[in-house]
Amino acid sequence: MFEDYSYLALYPRKYKKIIQNILLFCFVFFIFSFNCYASDIQLEVTVDRNKVSLGEAIQLNVTFHGTQNISPPNLDKIEGFDSRYLGPSTMVSIVNGVVTSSITHVYTLIPLKTGTFTIGPFSINVQGRTLTSKPITVEVLSTPSTGQRPYSLPQTQEEAQPKKIDTQDLSDRIFLILSVGKRKPYLNEIVPLTVKLYVNRLAVRDIQFPVIETNDFSIEKFTENPKQYREELGGVSYDVIEFNTDMFALKPGEFNLGPAKIKCNLVVRRQTQRRRSPFDDDFFSGFFNDDIFDDFFGRYEIYPLELKSAELPITVLSLPQEGKPDGFDGALGDFQLEVEATPLQVKAGDPITLKMIVKGDGNFDSVKPPRLESLEGFKVYEPQVKQEKDKKIFEQVLIPESEKVDHIPQIKFCFFNSRTGQYQVLTHNPIPISVSRIEEAQTKLIELPQAQVKPAPEELGRDIIYLKSSPGKFKRIGSYLYQSLGFWLLQILSFIVFITLIVIRLRQDRLINDERYARRLKASSRAKKAIKEIERLLQQDKTEAFFNAVFKTIREYLADRFHLPAGGITAATILDIAKEKDINNEVLDKIKNIFADCDMARYAPAKFNQEQLKIIFQNLKEVIDYMEKQKI
Amino acid sequence: MKFKDSCNIFIFFTVFLLVSLKTALANNPETNAYQRGNVYYEQGNFDEAIKQYNSILDAGFENGNLYYNLGNCFFKKGELGRAILNYEKARRLIPMDKDLESNYEYACSLIKGESVSSKRSLLLRVLNGVFDKFTIDGLTIFLSVLYILILISILFGIFFRNFKKHAFIVAIVIGLFFVLGTIGLKGKVSLLNKEAVVIAKIAEVRFEPMDNATTYFTLYEGMKVRIIASKDNWYKVRRRDGKSGWVQNDSIAIF
Numbered sequence: 001m002f003e004d005y006s007y008l009a010l011y012p013r014k015y016k017k018i019i020q021n022i023l024l025f026c027f028v029f030f031i032f033s034f035n036c037y038a039s040d041i042q043l044e045v046t047v048d049r050n051k052v053s054l055g056e057a058i059q060l061n062v063t064f065h066g067t068q069n070i071s072p073p074n075l076d077k078i079e080g081f082d083s084r085y086l087g088p089s090t091m092v093s094i095v096n097g098v099v100t101s102s103i104t105h106v107y108t109l110i111p112l113k114t115g116t117f118t119i120g121p122f123s124i125n126v127q128g129r130t131l132t133s134k135p136i137t138v139e140v141l142s143t144p145s146t147g148q149r150p151y152s153l154p155q156t157q158e159e160a161q162p163k164k165i166d167t168q169d170l171s172d173r174i175f176l177i178l179s180v181g182k183r184k185p186y187l188n189e190i191v192p193l194t195v196k197l198y199v200n201r202l203a204v205r206d207i208q209f210p211v212i213e214t215n216d217f218s219i220e221k222f223t224e225n226p227k228q229y230r231e232e233l234g235g236v237s238y239d240v241i242e243f244n245t246d247m248f249a250l251k252p253g254e255f256n257l258g259p260a261k262i263k264c265n266l267v268v269r270r271q272t273q274r275r276r277s278p279f280d281d282d283f284f285s286g287f288f289n290d291d292i293f294d295d296f297f298g299r300y301e302i303y304p305l306e307l308k309s310a311e312l313p314i315t316v317l318s319l320p321q322e323g324k325p326d327g328f329d330g331a332l333g334d335f336q337l338e339v340e341a342t343p344l345q346v347k348a349g350d351p352i353t354l355k356m357i358v359k360g361d362g363n364f365d366s367v368k369p370p371r372l373e374s375l376e377g378f379k380v381y382e383p384q385v386k387q388e389k390d391k392k393i394f395e396q397v398l399i400p401e402s403e404k405v406d407h408i409p410q411i412k413f414c415f416f417n418s419r420t421g422q423y424q425v426l427t428h429n430p431i432p433i434s435v436s437r438i439e440e441a442q443t444k445l446i447e448l449p450q451a452q453v454k455p456a457p458e459e460l461g462r463d464i465i466y467l468k469s470s471p472g473k474f475k476r477i478g479s480y481l482y483q484s485l486g487f488w489l490l491q492i493l494s495f496i497v498f499i500t501l502i503v504i505r506l507r508q509d510r511l512i513n514d515e516r517y518a519r520r521l522k523a524s525s526r527a528k529k530a531i532k533e534i535e536r537l538l539q540q541d542k543t544e545a546f547f548n549a550v551f552k553t554i555r556e557y558l559a560d561r562f563h564l565p566a567g568g569i570t571a572a573t574i575l576d577i578a579k580e581k582d583i584n585n586e587v588l589d590k591i592k593n594i595f596a597d598c599d600m601a602r603y604a605p606a607k608f609n610q611e612q613l614k615i616i617f618q619n620l621k622e623v624i625d626y627m628e629k630q631k632i
Numbered sequence: 633m634k635f636k637d638s639c640n641i642f643i644f645f646t647v648f649l650l651v652s653l654k655t656a657l658a659n660n661p662e663t664n665a666y667q668r669g670n671v672y673y674e675q676g677n678f679d680e681a682i683k684q685y686n687s688i689l690d691a692g693f694e695n696g697n698l699y700y701n702l703g704n705c706f707f708k709k710g711e712l713g714r715a716i717l718n719y720e721k722a723r724r725l726i727p728m729d730k731d732l733e734s735n736y737e738y739a740c741s742l743i744k745g746e747s748v749s750s751k752r753s754l755l756l757r758v759l760n761g762v763f764d765k766f767t768i769d770g771l772t773i774f775l776s777v778l779y780i781l782i783l784i785s786i787l788f789g790i791f792f793r794n795f796k797k798h799a800f801i802v803a804i805v806i807g808l809f810f811v812l813g814t815i816g817l818k819g820k821v822s823l824l825n826k827e828a829v830v831i832a833k834i835a836e837v838r839f840e841p842m843d844n845a846t847t848y849f850t851l852y853e854g855m856k857v858r859i860i861a862s863k864d865n866w867y868k869v870r871r872r873d874g875k876s877g878w879v880q881n882d883s884i885a886i887f
Contacts, residue, residue, distance in 0.1 A: 464708075464738055465731040467673055467701050471666040474693035481769040482817070491776065498783040505790050 045133035136235030176309035203267035252318035331415035333362010359391035370413035523560030547601035696726030713831035835883035841866035
């Protein structure tokens with residue numbers, strides 16, 4: 001952690017936590033600084049770049065690791081440069097509980113003439129011990145060096161589109177190195193592959209995993225956590241990101257591996273009018289390259305960058321034919337073999353699980369199951385294979401077919417040892433077993449095909465089922481159908497319909513079964529029709545027809561009412577019935593008069609005038625009305 | 633105006649009204665609150681999701697899906713009692729929902745303490761299981777259908793004398809179901825606001841409604857009880873096994 005006081009002063013609230021961390025580190029530093037001895041102190045001298053032009057400055061860092069309690073050393077006059085002390089920078093880090101501290105005294109070196117100069121070695125006396133640094137070579141050019149501003153920055157802020165930067169210009173400040181563990185590997189031999197990204201005083205982000213296009217090698221995926229550390233290279237201190245993986249060759253011959261390519265984004269500062277401070281350089285921006293600074297200042301721009309490493313010539317050796325053992329299946333590496341069988345006492349037909357573990361270093365993809373010397377007397381199933389990081393496990397089911405089998409045969413595993421360059425054969429001695437006789441029926445049961453062996457019950461996870469996305473239909477809280485008036489009206493209505501239908505049905509039944517009732521009901525309707533007809537005849541003054549209709553109507557009506565044959569209705573029968581039914585005398589007289597008038601009209605119809613006809617008609621109506629009302 | 637034109641205008645207005653009604657229903661505040669609740673749930677903000685769902689209840693509306701989602705929120709918050717409470721409420725409205733059944737069973741399987749078995753007879757338990765599959769409205773409609781079927785059967789017997797005997801037997805059988813259903817409906821209605829779920833981690837059930845009374849048994853979060861009486865801040869509750877006692881009212885939630 002570097003203490004950038006200029007930022008902290010500007011944004012004290014935002015960086016309260018940073019201040020707390022700094023204070024914490026200072027405290028830790030204070031506690032642990034008492035434990036530092038000169039024997040633990042190391043000196044490192046680096047420059048920010050080793051190419052510089054006249055008129056430009058380079059930064060010289062004199063770092064003491066293991067202490068923070070050293071005052072700036074008096075450097076001897078450096079040939080070709082004028083030096084100026086800028087100030088100290090301290091760092092404390094705690095990794096896995098181990099505390100390390102350092103102090104860096106920063107100097108500015110201004111070249112005085114062109115040429116190649118050697119800075120150092122410096123010898124500095126610390127607590128009675130002389131520490132000596134390595135010499136650093138710096139080339140001073142007359143033209144502006146590529147290291148000062150090697151990339152073409154947009155000169156105006158209007159150029160918002162990011163430009164592709166020429167990586168050649170940055171080749172000494174950001175580059176890739178591709179390396180492999182062995183330049184002459186055997187076919188299928190696992191070889192470690194490393195891609196290192198070196199960055200010097202540049203802010204880089206969005207670094208993608210390396211890509212290596214090749215058809216000659218099989219390259220595993222890069223591990224997800226690349227290492228990060230600092231490394232000094234040619235006197236220049238670099239931040240290094242190291243990507244590691246393994247690879248093996250697919251065919252023998254001479255090939256070029258690579259180039260490895262990495263895509264990343266370079267963060268560079270726009271040209272601004274802000275005055276530069278001693279700490280305001282790319283060195284610090286490399287560590288404070290968060291988006292937050294973009295938001296605050298809007299001074300940074302991002303440029304996509306694709307870095308390429310150099311190609312790496314690799315010679316892939318084919319495996320020697322000489323000394324190749326029988327049973328060699330192509331396994332390559334340095335392996336050990338472990339074998340165990342369970343159970344050792346079985347009945348014929350019972351399965352024995354033979355577990356063969358091949359472990360060690362090497363290409364496990366090339367490892368095939370170890371071979372049994374003989375399979376006689378056994379029924380053998382295909383082994384189940386489980387591959388782990390440093391071992392491959394083969395579980396093979398063997399079923400002794402008879403009680404005569406007394407051992408599992410010798411097991412052999414051959415491989416080519418890439419370290420020694422020789423073939424090796426691992427053998428495991430026969431394993432004695434005890435097989436007893438069983439009933440035939442049991443044997444049949446055991447010899448079921450493997451596919452029918454009941455698998456272990458699957459363990460299922462359990463949790464609640466997800467939300468219901470659709471709200472469905474909402475209803476009023478506490479309102480139920482049985483409380484609604486409409487529901488009960490519907491029930492009542494259906495009951496009314498039910499009762500009505502029953503009444504209709506009963507009436508129909510009565511009409512069919514009760515003739516008296518049926519005639520009585522019919523009498524009324526027929527009489528109503530007849531009265532209309534009689535009225536029409538009266539209006540048309542058809543006297544004869546009128547009396548015929550009146551006679552017919554009164555006779556049929558009374559016959560229907562009293563359930564008598566129509567022909568049997570006379571004035572005399574009416575009188576008899578009248579006594580039974582208690583008919584009003586006035587009505588009875590009207591009936592008698594109607595019958596008498598009708599009789600008379602047959603012989604002398606001209607005797608009746610219109611007025612008399614009306615009276616007869618009125619009497620007829622009154623008689624029928626009376627009968628209907630009295631329910632006689 | 634021709635008759636055909638009148639018909640067209642009538643159809644147009646009918647469709648317009650239906651579309652308007654559907655749009656209004658789709659954009660009503662309850663639906664919006666429900667959808668917001670779902671979004672908060674997806675974001676893991678269960679408190680806010682509960683708030684949105686409760687706003688619908690505050691407005692006086694409910695449905696099974698709402699209680700189901702509320703139950704899920706409380707479950708995710710680790711409040712097993714309230715989760716089961718809401719699942720119980722949902723079961724009254726969507727008892728046949730498979731997701732609900734699964735979640736309810738899972739939540740109940742997490743209840744601490746020994747499970748208490750019911751002392752009811754097998755017949756009662758079977759009937760209870762059957763009626764649990766009905767909502768109150770569902771059972772009401774079912775009874776209404778049975779009632780109409782009884783009337784139809786009687787009419788059939790009257791109008792078709794050849795089938796009179798059969799029709800009346802059918803009517804009597806349906807009538808028995810009707811009576812049984814009516815008893816079930818009455819039972820379900822009588823349980824409204826008479827059941828409760830323990831929402832406290834542990835609730836001591838005492839012999840008397842007093843703090844210093846002897847503890848009879850302990851209820852654990854999520855257990856269901858029947859309310860049989862109340863006094864001040866105490867409820868008299870009965871467990872499935874018939875044991876009853878007094879519990880403080882803030883330990884349980886009635887539904």
